[in-house]
Amino acid sequence: MLNDTLTSALNEQMNYEFYSAHVYLAIAGYCAGESLDGFSNFFKVQAEEEKFHAMKIFKYINDRGKKVSFAGMETPVNEYKSILDAFEHAYLHEQEVTKRIYHLSDLALNDREHATMQFLKWFIDEQVEEEAMFDSIINKLKRIDKDSNAFYMLDAEFALRSFTPPTAE
Numbered sequence: 001m002l003n004d005t006l007t008s009a010l011n012e013q014m015n016y017e018f019y020s021a022h023v024y025l026a027i028a029g030y031c032a033g034e035s036l037d038g039f040s041n042f043f044k045v046q047a048e049e050e051k052f053h054a055m056k057i058f059k060y061i062n063d064r065g066k067k068v069s070f071a072g073m074e075t076p077v078n079e080y081k082s083i084l085d086a087f088e089h090a091y092l093h094e095q096e097v098t099k100r101i102y103h104l105s106d107l108a109l110n111d112r113e114h115a116t117m118q119f120l121k122w123f124i125d126e127q128v129e130e131e132a133m134f135d136s137i138i139n140k141l142k143r144i145d146k147d148s149n150a151f152y153m154l155d156a157e158f159a160l161r162s163f164t165p166p167t168a169e
Helices: 004-033 037-063 083-110 114-144 148-159
Strands: none
Touching: 004 037, 004 083, 037 083, 037 114, 037 148, 083 114, 114 148
């Protein structure tokens, strides 16, 4: 059974996942303002993923017979020095998400809350993928630097990105 501390922490993480969507929509807006529709699409898709993560936690809290609790969120950064700066900001944000998921896992482990430990394993695996993806994109952006052809090819590639929620869980 989820205790109040773990329930509160799960609610906090659910809210942070919604905040993450907010962060990525703000970056999408920045990209759109720079006429980089592919990069904007990348972050819109990222926002959809974050909302999916939040709703996954929402469902878990309800499935465990506890109440979901929503909180307000802070204003995300809306301006960046460059696309590289925006991706570096997103990477740091994902690292913070990872720390928060690890904290939740520690709470579940300390409580010997095995169902929650199993539930959080999916998020841990997801964070490995998220951090690797952002790290790879940052490395590509640094390599292409001033090569406008490569930059616009990456923008075109990101325009094709979409989100399909996983079905088997």
